[in-house]
Amino acid sequence: MGVWRIGTDTLAQSRFTVSALTETLASFHALEKRRTVPGRRLPTAAQTAGYRARLAADPVVASFVRTALRRNWIPDFMSPPPRPEDRTFHDEIRWVRQTPAAVALAELATAPGEAVPPELAVPDLSIRVADLLHWVWSHTVRPDWPNRRRVFEADxxxxxxxxxxxxxxxxxSGMRQGMRWLGDGRLQINTHDHPPRDLxxxxxxxxxSTTxxxxxxxxxPQRYAVVYPCAGLLCDIGQDTVPHxxxxxxxxxxxxxxxxxxxxxxxxxxxALNGYGLGTVGRHLKVLLDARLVRRRRSGRSVxxxxxxxxxxxxxxxxxxELFTDPGPTADRGRPERSKHQ
Structure with a gap:
């Protein structure tokens, strides 16, 4: 199993952060695999068609995608952990763009499976990959980024x-599948057979992320990152599970x-979960508080x-x-409510 050895100081100084490039990579995978993500539909027909046209226009990038997206593996240069000075997607994508082509090819050569196709030996490989990710960001992530960011920050x-x-x-232990704290400074990050790594x-x-x-x-040796599913939050969006x-x-x-x-x-x-304004949610919380159905407590700067x-x-x-009630096909279930997330 893959284990990271983490010192007490490193763990104490670790932090949570939001990354636009990380979310772009999650959307990139969803586009390529035609895979839905928690709380969201499959990529739209327009997004998928645009993505396929983008690959068709650049055979080198299309070959890179086939080579890079292998099971349980992603090139390091595509997913650099954000640096302290990075604030936007453009800050993060520059590190991908500036990767020497020789470094990108060397990383591809370490992937399991077939050899690196010869057509990828071009001097601007990293620039082409960065341009593809920029397209994914612009067409699938940026329009919805403020809402996604709010949900991530809430998580x-x-x-x-x-x-x-x-x-x-x-x-x-509950952050992502296969990951758990083993104690004694050891973090199991997955169940793959990899040698331990000292951070x-x-x-x-x-x-x-929505991954x-x-x-x-x-x-x-400066930065390590664990990208994890935004547990529970995005899964709830658009899914009406409230009893009638x-x-x-x-x-x-x-x-x-x-x-x-x-x-x-x-x-x-x-x-973020409901799509209603802060004032609306606040008013309903006050009613629930007055009815003693909810309580509140402070955690750091949040309530x-x-x-x-x-x-x-x-x-x-x-x-x-509701589980044990069958209202029948003609029962009046009330008027259907419009989703705030259609």
């Missing part, structure tokens, strides 16, 4: 709270907020809301009742 708040209450072992005094980053599984990245009886009792917005508070969440998270036992019982009873 970071929840993860930070989890660390403060349950420690790193609890937070890391020394490197910077360690944790980056949320369904995640990956690890590094710029040795609860919506009839409390109203659709209030019922949705209460249902989503199975784990502590900030108002920022709830805004987290969570259900009380009474709130848990109310949601649980309505959910259970």
């Amino acid at each position: 970071i708040v929840a993860r930070t709270h989890q660390i403060s209450t349950g420690g790193w072992a609890a937070a890391l 020394g005094d490197a910077q360690l980053l944790f980056i949320p 369904p599984r995640g990956w690890v990245a590094w710029d040795q 009886a609860l919506k009839a009792l409390l109203g659709p917005v209030r019922a949705g907020v209460l249902s989503q508070l199975d784990t502590p969440k900030s108002t920022t998270q709830l805004v 987290l809301y969570y259900r009380t036992p009474a709130g848990n019982q109310l949601v649980g009873v309505q959910s259970t009742a």
Whole structure:
């Protein structure tokens, strides 16, 4: 299994961050594999057609994609962990663009499988790859980036709270498939048969994304990163799982907020999940607080809301009742509600 040896100081100084390039890579994979991502549809027909046309216009890039996107592997130069000075996608993509072609080819040669195709031996290989990622960013990520960023930042708040209450072992073990804290300075990052890696005094980053599984990245020896699925949050977007009886009792917005508070969440998270304004969410939270269905507590600079036992019982009873109720094909389920995320 792949294990990273992490010193106490490195773990203590590690941090969560948001990366536009990381999210672009997740969308790049979704486009290439025609794969849906949590909480989102498959890439649109227009996006897919544009992406295929982009590859058809540059056979070198098309060959690179076939070579680079192999199972459980991604070239290091495509996914550099963000540096402290990086603030935008353009800050991050410059490191891909500036990679010498010889370095990019050498990394491709380390991938399992077939040899590197000869047509990739061009002096501007890294520039072509960066241009492709820039296209993916512009056409699939940038239009929705403010909302995605809010959701990622909300996830970071929840993860930070989890660390403060349950420690790193609890937070890391549930972060991505195959990863868990082994103790004694050892972090299992996956179940593959790789030799242990000593991070020394490197910077360690944790980056949320819409990726369904995640990956690890590094710029040795300075920076290492764990890219993980934005747990639970994006999966909830656009999926109406609120019991109908609860919506009839409390109203659709209030019922949705209460249902989503199975784990502590900030108002920022709830805004991102529901698509309603901060004032709207705040007003409904106040009603739920007054009814003693939720409570709140401070975690660092954020205020987290969570259900009380009474709130848990109310949601649980309505959910259970709906499971065992068959209203029949002619029953009146009420008017369908318009999704805020269509």
